[in-house]
Amino acid sequence: MLTNYIKIAWKVLLRHPFYTFITLFGISLTLTVLMVLTSFIDHIIGSHYPETNRDRSLYIEKMALRDSSRTSQNTGPMSFKFLTQYAKSLKTPEKVTITSFFRTSNAYAGSQKIKLNTKYTDAAFWEVMNFTFLEGKPYNDQNIRNGELVAVITDDFRRQYFSDLSEPVVGKDIEVESVHYKVIGVVKGSPPTRFFSYADIYFPYTVPKSNYEQDDIMGGYVAVILAKKASDRKAIQDEFQDKIRRIPLPGNRNGFKYAMLEVGCAPYLESVLSIFMEGGPQVKVIFYSVIAFLMLMLMGLPAINLVNVNVSRIMERSSEIGIRKAFGAPIRTLLMQFIVENIFITFIGGSIALLLTLITIYFINNSGWIAYADLTINLNVFLVSIGVCLIFGLLSGVAPALRMSKLSIVEALKS
């Protein structure tokens, strides 16, 4: 029966090439936008280079200190000391890294000023993140303990800073903010959309200006906890919160008396969203709801347009509808037929959209619009795209199919 439906859908497409072109153009354009959007969301929240362990990681990126009446609060990253005491000491994780968010800085290659972003990290950073080393190696605990002025740079910074790219740069000297560092390794850079790994230069936290010795609970550091397996994350969160609960309250920070200390230890998406919005684990629900709403809006308008096109196309086939009903097709079967046909057409549009999406993301990845952009059509994106095609097919197919299935047999045969 399915073959019969698909045969008809194909023939109907061939019957009016211009109509078909308009329909497929609308479908593929809409689906391309949605697929690129899906790919972009996946680029932002998926597990990609060098943060390939996101699915078994937890992030501590923000602390909130509030007074008893909840009228004032201090919010921001934590100090190195705080994270060492409460995160680094956790027993359940495989690894914990403490790293600063990226900070802007300047370097000079000859007379040319290079604006760059730097990050101070511990040695575990290179184990929690999966950077590809193009040259050299990461700094280790020994380099850090010795306070060595070493740096790991990205290939992009190497290209900007060193004029002669034919020679290895490991062992060479770079000057950043009037401090000289020895290049110890070169990595393939991370896109700026991956806050926890992105920088142009990585320094050990013991180098000057890192403020790692700051005697405060807040500061400029965050932590990434790598669990042995994803299912350990709940136990890690419990262990961390247990430690946090033991912090004596109320406290005083530079004259601000706080009665509440909140610090989250959450999976990536929840953690990043909490930077922009309050709401705990619910923020993820809000985020997905907003995305779903946006996608529905993006799909809804072209779908309404397609509904009109489909209604006139289906009504052309009233004789067929009459015949099928006369020979015993139940309304539900006819509804299914027209929905299947519409989904088939949507999937043709989806295949064109997939091709257009590949071209679009190729241009985005090579445009330099997002440094190190690596938008892809991976399995997740592909599955979401299939889902989007199905929803679009249903949205634009159900209404015309319903209208058609209610047509009386005699009327259908007369026309």
Next chain:
Amino acid sequence: MITLTNIEKVYRTSTIETLALNNINLHIGQGEFASIMGPSGCGKSTLLNIIGLLDAPSKGGISVGGQPVTSYSDQELARLRNQRLGFIFQSFHLINDLSVLDNVEIPLLYRKQISGTQRRQMAQEALERVGLSNRVKHFPKQLSGGQKQRVAIARAIVGRPEIILADEPTGNLDSVMGNEILSILQGLNTDGATIVMVTHDEAMAKKTHRLIRLFDGTMVGDTTLTLC
């Protein structure tokens, strides 16, 4: 087999009410070959549609095989049409996008117990019966009027229904083709099918067993014919 009791059909618009059928009482027995005749607009096709459960009467009752069907749901009526009735139309109503074989298979698509292979085989047999087994891969547009009507007959008989309803099956054909179609119908009737045919052609009607005459929605004659 099919009994119509006090059937009335009224078409209503916001301004006008038209009585298409008035107090029709009719019984079609098993194995009959009945024809319905009358001038244009007298309600022949409306009556055939009601007999074929394609349209509902405004008043009155219908029973098929002694079972009243007036209160049947759409789904039950669809099942009944699929199992027991076959239709032939003046304008063939073949689906141009499907091959001859696919067109003939249509009634069987809605019978869950029939597999794809069985479907194909039954459709082939029905086409053989009407002498079109060499045209299975053709499309309706590649056929003559007579061939199209033969495909329509094959579609009507493929599910081996007990009753075949034909609405002016020869109306769009020349006399040679018309006679050919009629002889196929006669053959089906000889094999046991009950046939009700609407026609304008007196000569065709006289080749059936029974002639029902309508005038302005009222049955004005019901004659049993003796075949020469």
